[in-house]
Amino acid sequence: MKETADPHGAQLRARAVIDLAAVRANVRTLRERAPRAALMAVVKADGYGHGAAPCARAAVEAGATWLGTATPQEALALRAPGSGVPDDVRVMCWLWTPGGPWREAVEADVDVSVSGFWALDEVVAAARAAGLARVQLKADTGLGGGGCQPADWAELVAGALRAEAEGLLKVTGLWSHFACADEPGHPSIAAQLLTFREMVAYAEAQGVEPEVRHIANSPATLTLPESHFDLVRPGIAMYGVSPSPEIGTPMELGLRPAMTLTASLALVKNVPGGHGVSYGHHYVTAGATTLGLVPLGYADGIPRHASGGGPVLVEGKWRTVAGRVAMDQFVVDLGGDEPGEGTEAVLFGPGDRGEPTAEDWAQASGTIAYEIVTRIGSRVPRLYVNGEESG
Numbered sequence: 001m002k003e004t005a006d007p008h009g010a011q012l013r014a015r016a017v018i019d020l021a022a023v024r025a026n027v028r029t030l031r032e033r034a035p036r037a038a039l040m041a042v043v044k045a046d047g048y049g050h051g052a053a054p055c056a057r058a059a060v061e062a063g064a065t066w067l068g069t070a071t072p073q074e075a076l077a078l079r080a081p082g083s084g085v086p087d088d089v090r091v092m093c094w095l096w097t098p099g100g101p102w103r104e105a106v107e108a109d110v111d112v113s114v115s116g117f118w119a120l121d122e123v124v125a126a127a128r129a130a131g132l133a134r135v136q137l138k139a140d141t142g143l144g145g146g147g148c149q150p151a152d153w154a155e156l157v158a159g160a161l162r163a164e165a166e167g168l169l170k171v172t173g174l175w176s177h178f179a180c181a182d183e184p185g186h187p188s189i190a191a192q193l194l195t196f197r198e199m200v201a202y203a204e205a206q207g208v209e210p211e212v213r214h215i216a217n218s219p220a221t222l223t224l225p226e227s228h229f230d231l232v233r234p235g236i237a238m239y240g241v242s243p244s245p246e247i248g249t250p251m252e253l254g255l256r257p258a259m260t261l262t263a264s265l266a267l268v269k270n271v272p273g274g275h276g277v278s279y280g281h282h283y284v285t286a287g288a289t290t291l292g293l294v295p296l297g298y299a300d301g302i303p304r305h306a307s308g309g310g311p312v313l314v315e316g317k318w319r320t321v322a323g324r325v326a327m328d329q330f331v332v333d334l335g336g337d338e339p340g341e342g343t344e345a346v347l348f349g350p351g352d353r354g355e356p357t358a359e360d361w362a363q364a365s366g367t368i369a370y371e372i373v374t375r376i377g378s379r380v381p382r383l384y385v386n387g388e389e390s391g
Contacts, residue, residue, distance in 0.1 A: 011342060013295045014263040014380050018050050020058040021386035022240050022258040022350075027062035029254045030234045034221055037228040038212065040066035040092065042235035044074055049301075049374040050239050050259055051382045052077065057084045059238060061389060066212075068233055070095040072105050072112070079108040092136065092173075094146060102126035106133045111172055113138050115146045120159050127168040135160060136173030137203065141195040141215070142188055143179040150199060157203045173212045174200050178227075181219040182244035193227060219243040222253055240350070241358055241369045249359075250350075257357060259373055260349035261380070264342045265314070267293040268334065277331050278323030282308060290334040292319070294345050297328040301375035302347075309364035311356040313346040315339050318356070320364075348372070 031039050041059035043052040056067050056078060067089060069075045075093035078085045085091070093105065094113035103126040105112050111134045114120050120135075127133040137160060140147030148156045163169045176196045180186035196215050204210075212230040218237035220227045236243055240257035242250050250257055273287040285291075292314060298304045302325050310321040312332050319332035332345070346355040358369040365372070 011264060012381060013266075014261070014300065015383050016049075016376055016380050017260045017262070017383045017385060018054065019256070019258045019260070019385055020054060022256040023050070023055050023058040023238060024062040024389070026238045026240050026255050026258070027059045027064055027234075030218075030221055030232070030237060031063050034216070034225070034228040034232045037214075037216075038066060038231045039064045040068045040090075040214070040231055040233045041238055042068040042233055043078070044068065044070040044235070045374050048236060048239050048241075048370065049376045051384070053083050053085070054382075054384050054387070055239070055258075058387075060086060060089055064089075066090045066092060066231065066233075068235070069093045072096065072101050072110070075110045076101070076104060076108055079110060094136075094138065096122075098122065102133075103130045106130040109134065111136055113146070113175070114156070114160070115140070115148050116152075117156065117159065120156065120163070124163045124168050127163070132167065133169040134172045135169045136175055136210075136212075137171060137208075139174065139176045139196060139199040141176040141192040141199065143177050143192075145177070147176060150195065153199055153202065154206075157206050157208060161207055171203075171208050171210060173214065173231075174203055174208065174210045175213065176215045178215060178217055178220055181217055181224060181227075182247060184223060184246060189224065217243075219247055223247060236370050236373075239373065241373060244368075245359065250357075257348075257350040259358070259376075260355075261296075261347040261376060262349075263294050263296050263345050263347070265292045265339060265345055266295040266329070266341065267291075268338060268341055268343075270338075276323075277333075278307075278326060280324055283323035283331075283333075285333065288336075290336055290338055291322065292332045292334045292339065292343075292345070293329055294332060294347075295329050296347070296380070297326045297330060299327045299377065300379050301377045302330065303361070303365040303367065303372070303375070305365040305367065306361060310347070311360050311364060313353070313355040315343060316354065318354075 041064040047055040092111040138147040214231035216227040216232040221232040277283040307324040322333040358372040362369040
């Protein structure tokens, strides 16, 4: 994915401008919410579409001491020469499948998550060949995805301690993940916290001495101080997107959206009334009007579910997607206005200029803002601004 500091060079079909100052400010805000905990900046899925390495560097500049990824490949990329991530920053990954690159992860000093016995067996085998493995045991406290069930926890802990006694691994963490932290007051939150405390207490009573215990994601970091333990793991919030409207807007939470997605109008034309627009003619012009062609489509990550509703700012006015979003483009009805080709169309940003936000697109698409920013594809260049700390 292209990285450049200047978004104002050659005219581009489309661009996602990433404000690294906003990332740094968001990380500092999140650290203030959890002042006694270390912070893991989650940069999985290419930094939720923002660019993993640039956002990881910005987060570290703002005080993050851990980086979180889903896949081992993501973690190894952060450990690779040229990533710019300092060697003393811990990197963790948690989404493993049998036959994964355990040895490479051990050799790269990556913290690996273990949820089941097969994974423990594979990391132990890698450690016999590559040296001491850093392992974090994940507890399923109620999410039902990754993690070890309470009924199997004793056996997993015992197996990890046996390997630790052999000098093959070090249990560096005990962790879990919330199911409903973005729904304030949901009864599962207290239940998961209780289960997590019980599972941690059992492991520690058996002799586990973790460096970190952690369960807090973005919404928990923002709203549940009792969940902060030794480490918090904000993901979407570090990019300035609210975890859910129920918790608050980015402004209310002290966050600033880091991504602004724009495109250059490819065509502006006059059409008569009764003219069909896009596939299926789900939109037909009510009268003579002008149409603007926005050169972004679902191949770029624009949700097809936003057909007929996705908002766009053109010359200070909100327009909506007219008809269906196609693979490479969509149309907006400009209502008789005639901006020139090349005029900027702003799909979403922080909202400072009256432009829509990622949450507006989420509402139009029947989804969450996480998906809106993360799905923006590789055909859209990421252009980075404020890459250096001022002052």
